[in-house]
Amino acid sequence: MISGAEIIVKCLEAEGVDTVFGYPGATICPFYDSLYDSNIKHVLVRQEQNAAHAASGYARACMKPGVCVATSGPGATNLITGIATAYMDSIPMIAITGQVRSDLLGRDVFQEADITGACEPFTKHSYLVERTADLPRIFKEAFHIATTGRPGPVLIDIPQDLQENMLESFEYPKTVDIKGYKPNTKGHSVQVQRAVELIKKAKRPVIVAGGGVLSSGAKLKLQKFAEITQIPVLSTMMGIGVMPSDHPLYLGMLGTHGRKCANTALHKTDLTIVCGARLGDRAIASPDQMGTRAKVIHIDIDPAEIGKNVKTTVPIVGDMNNVLKQLINDIDGFKINDEWDSEVKELKAHFQSKISTFEGYVEPRTLINKLSFMLKSKAILCADVGQNQIWCANNFRIREGRFLTTGGMGTMGYSVPAAIGAKMARKDRDVVVVCGDGSFQMSLNELSTIAQNNLNIKIIVMRNQRLGMVRELQDKIYNCRHSATILNDKPDFVALAKAYGIDSAEVSSNEEAEKFVKNIVESDKPFVLVCNVHPDTPSIL
Amino acid sequence: MQYTLSILVENQAGVLSKISGLFSRRSFNIDSLAVGVTADPTVSRITVVANGDEYVVEQLEKQLNKVIPVIKVKRLTEGEFISRELSLIKVHCSAAKRFELIKIAELMDAKIVDVASSTVTFEYCETAEKIQTLIDLLKPYGIREIVRTGTVAIDKGKAQVST
Numbered sequence: 001m002i003s004g005a006e007i008i009v010k011c012l013e014a015e016g017v018d019t020v021f022g023y024p025g026a027t028i029c030p031f032y033d034s035l036y037d038s039n040i041k042h043v044l045v046r047q048e049q050n051a052a053h054a055a056s057g058y059a060r061a062c063m064k065p066g067v068c069v070a071t072s073g074p075g076a077t078n079l080i081t082g083i084a085t086a087y088m089d090s091i092p093m094i095a096i097t098g099q100v101r102s103d104l105l106g107r108d109v110f111q112e113a114d115i116t117g118a119c120e121p122f123t124k125h126s127y128l129v130e131r132t133a134d135l136p137r138i139f140k141e142a143f144h145i146a147t148t149g150r151p152g153p154v155l156i157d158i159p160q161d162l163q164e165n166m167l168e169s170f171e172y173p174k175t176v177d178i179k180g181y182k183p184n185t186k187g188h189s190v191q192v193q194r195a196v197e198l199i200k201k202a203k204r205p206v207i208v209a210g211g212g213v214l215s216s217g218a219k220l221k222l223q224k225f226a227e228i229t230q231i232p233v234l235s236t237m238m239g240i241g242v243m244p245s246d247h248p249l250y251l252g253m254l255g256t257h258g259r260k261c262a263n264t265a266l267h268k269t270d271l272t273i274v275c276g277a278r279l280g281d282r283a284i285a286s287p288d289q290m291g292t293r294a295k296v297i298h299i300d301i302d303p304a305e306i307g308k309n310v311k312t313t314v315p316i317v318g319d320m321n322n323v324l325k326q327l328i329n330d331i332d333g334f335k336i337n338d339e340w341d342s343e344v345k346e347l348k349a350h351f352q353s354k355i356s357t358f359e360g361y362v363e364p365r366t367l368i369n370k371l372s373f374m375l376k377s378k379a380i381l382c383a384d385v386g387q388n389q390i391w392c393a394n395n396f397r398i399r400e401g402r403f404l405t406t407g408g409m410g411t412m413g414y415s416v417p418a419a420i421g422a423k424m425a426r427k428d429r430d431v432v433v434v435c436g437d438g439s440f441q442m443s444l445n446e447l448s449t450i451a452q453n454n455l456n457i458k459i460i461v462m463r464n465q466r467l468g469m470v471r472e473l474q475d476k477i478y479n480c481r482h483s484a485t486i487l488n489d490k491p492d493f494v495a496l497a498k499a500y501g502i503d504s505a506e507v508s509s510n511e512e513a514e515k516f517v518k519n520i521v522e523s524d525k526p527f528v529l530v531c532n533v534h535p536d537t538p539s540i541l
Numbered sequence: 542m543q544y545t546l547s548i549l550v551e552n553q554a555g556v557l558s559k560i561s562g563l564f565s566r567r568s569f570n571i572d573s574l575a576v577g578v579t580a581d582p583t584v585s586r587i588t589v590v591a592n593g594d595e596y597v598v599e600q601l602e603k604q605l606n607k608v609i610p611v612i613k614v615k616r617l618t619e620g621e622f623i624s625r626e627l628s629l630i631k632v633h634c635s636a637a638k639r640f641e642l643i644k645i646a647e648l649m650d651a652k653i654v655d656v657a658s659s660t661v662t663f664e665y666c667e668t669a670e671k672i673q674t675l676i677d678l679l680k681p682y683g684i685r686e687i688v689r690t691g692t693v694a695i696d697k698g699k700a701q702v703s704t
Contacts, residue, residue, distance in 0.1 A: 116555070117558070120558070120559060120562050121562065121566050124609070125609040128554075128555070130554075145609060178609060179551060179612045179704060180550070180551065180606075180608075180609055180610055180611045180612040180613075181609050302607070303603055303606070304600070304603035304604055304606070304607055307596075307599065307600075308600060308603075
C-alpha cells in the first residue's frame with residue numbers, strides 16, 4: 001500500500017527532481033512527512049513567494065523545471081506573485097499546494113483559498129486533484145506541460161485527504177497524451193524558405209534575441225547564425241546572455257532603458273529577425289510602427305506571440321533550436337554586405353558610454369563592469385528590479401554565464417531568492433546578487449535561508465536611499481515631487497547581515513568596493529557588500 | 542465584425558471558467574456563449590459569438606488554442622453555417638389581445654407554449670436576428686421576461702469541427 005503523499009514524492013523522484021523549495025503547513029503535512037524519507041533536498045525559505053522565485057532561479061540555472069511547495073490558504077496565495085513572475089518570464093515550474101480536505105472544499109474552512117481559480121491568469125495550466133489515483137497522470141502531464149512548448153508554471157492543488165488516501169500500487173506513466181496540447185517544434189519549411197529569401201534581400205538586417213533563445217538552449221546556434229551571416233544581434237532584457245557582451249556582433253540591450261547603439265540599429269534596420277522575444281512595451285516603445293518601417297521575421301514557439309505586438313512579414317512557429325538549425329542550413333553561407341557591417345561597427349564605437357562619478361560614493365556601473373571580470377566566466381548574476389537592474393543589464397559583461405532577472409513582471413525582491421535557487425542548482429558557479437536598498441528589503445528575510453544552508457552567495461546592495469527608478473520617473477514626469485520614494489532611515493545592513501551570521505561590509509568608493517569584491521569572491525562563504533551610491537546616479541546615460 | 546467560433550474542449554471541471562476568464566482578461570467582447578456535450582461524451586462544444594476586428598479574432602483564436610483543455614478552435618465561415626438560438630419570451634396579454642398575439646406567432650412560425658389570464662409565453666428557435674424581429678414585434682404588448690440560450694452553430698454540408 002502507498003499513500004498519496006508517497007506517490008507525490010515518487011512522481012518527483014521519477015521526474016529527476018533533486019531539490020524543492022517550500023514552506024510547510026497543515027494541509028501539506030502528509031507530503032512533508034513523506035519527503036522526510038526521500039533523498040530530495042528541501043530548502044526551507046522564509047516566505048512562500050521566495051519559494052517560487054527560488055524555483056525560478058533554480059530552473060533557469062540548470063535548465064530543469066523548478067519545484068515549489070506551499071500549504072493551503074495564505075501559503076498558496078503568497079506563492080502567486082512568484083508564479084506570476086515565472087509565467088511572464090516563461091520559466092518551467094511546478095507549484096504544489098496543499099488544499100483543505102476535499103469534503104470541506106467550498107465551505108470557507110480554515111486556510112481555504114481557491115488557488116487554482118486565483119492563479120488562472122498566471123499559470124500555463126492548473127489541476128485541482130479530485131482522486132488520489134489521478135496523481136501519477138497529473139504529475140506526468142504537469143511536468144510535460146511546464147517544460148515543453150513555451151515553458152511556464154503549472155499548479156497542482158492537492159486536498160489533504162487525497163495525500164492521505166492509500167492505493168494498492170504506484171506506477172508512473174511513461175507517456176502523455178493531452179488531446180489539446182501538441183506543441184509544434186519544427187519550423188514550417190516554406191516559411192523558413194521565405195525567411196531566407198528576405199534575409200538575402202535585406203540591406204540592413206538585425207537580430208533581436210529574447211529569452212526564448214536561452215530557454216530552448218539555442219544560444220550557440222544563434223551565435224553561429226549571426227557569425228555566418230554577420231548580422232548584428234540586439235537582445236531584450238530576458239535575452240541578455242545570448243551572446244557574450246564583448247562579441248563584435250553584439251550591440252547590447254534594446255528598449256527604453258537599453259543602449260543607444262542597439263536602438264539606433266533597430267531604427268535603421270530594414271529587416272528585423274525576432275528570435276524568441278515577445279517584444280513588450282519596454283523593448284519596443286511603439287511596436288505598432290515597427291512592422292511598417294521594416295520587414296519582420298518572427299520566430300517563436302508560441303504562435304500567439306506572433307503578430308500580437310508587432311506586425312509580422314514572415315511568421316515561423318517552432319523551437320528556436322530547430323528553426324535556427326534550418327536557417328543555418330538553408331542560408332548557405334550567405335553573408336550581409338560590408339556597408340551595413342561597417343555602419344554597425346561605427347555605431348558601436350560612436351556610442352561608447354562616458355560615466356560621470358560622484359566623490360565619496362560608489363559608481364555602480366563601473367563597479368558592475370569590473371565585477372564581471374573578477375568573477376569566473378560562468379558566473380550567474382541575479383539582478384533585482386529598479387535602477388540596479390538597468391545598471392546590470394547594460395554594464396555586466398557576460399561571458400559564458402547567466403543573467404537572471406525578472407523582465408516581464410519586474411518583481412522587486414526577486415534577486416536574493418532567485419540566487420538561492422541558482423546556487424542550489426549550480427554549486428560550482430559564482431552566484432552574485434546585485435540589488436538596491438529597496439529591493440533588498442523586500443526579501444532580506446532570506447538571509448536566514450542563506451545562512452542556514454551556508455550558501456555561497458555574494459549580495460551587493462546598491463544603497464542610494466531611494467526607490468531610484470520611480471524617483472527618476474518623478475523627476476521626469478511629476479515635476480520632481482518625490483512622493484514616497486525616499487528611504488533615508490538608513491538601516492545598518494552590515495549589523496543586520498551579521499545578526500544572521502553573514503559577514504558584511506559597507507563601502508563608499510569603487511577602490512574599496514573592488515578590494516572587497518576581490519577578497520570575497522575567493523571565499524566560500526556568503527557576504528553582503530553594502531555600496532553607498534549617490535542618489536543622483538542615473539539608470540542610463 | 543461579428544464572428545462565430547466553435548470550440549471543442551475536454552469535458553472536465555473548470556474548463557468553462559478558463560475560457561470565460563480568458564475573454565474578460567484579454568478584453569474580448571462576447572455576444573453569446575453556449576456549451577453542451579458532443580457525440581463523444583468526453584468532449585464538449587462551446588459556441589461563441591463575438592465582435593471585433595481581424596486582429597482581435599486572430600488573437601482570440603490563438604489565445605484559446607493555448608488553453609490546455611481546448612482541443613480545437615474553428616472560426617465558422619459567414620454564410621456557410623446554420624445557427625440557431627432558443628428563446629422563451631413572456632408577454633403581457635389581456636384576453637382582448639390574445640388573438641393578435643396568436644397571429645404574430647403564426648406569422649413568425651413561433652410556438653405559444655403557455656397561456657395564462659394575463660400572459661402568453663412564446664417559444665422561438667431561430668437565428669439571433671429573427672429572434673430580435675419577434676422581440677420588436679412583441680414589445681408594444683409589454684414583454685415581461687426573456688430567456689435565451691445563446692447561439693449554437695454547425696457547418697453546412699460535409700464540413701465539420703472534429704478532433
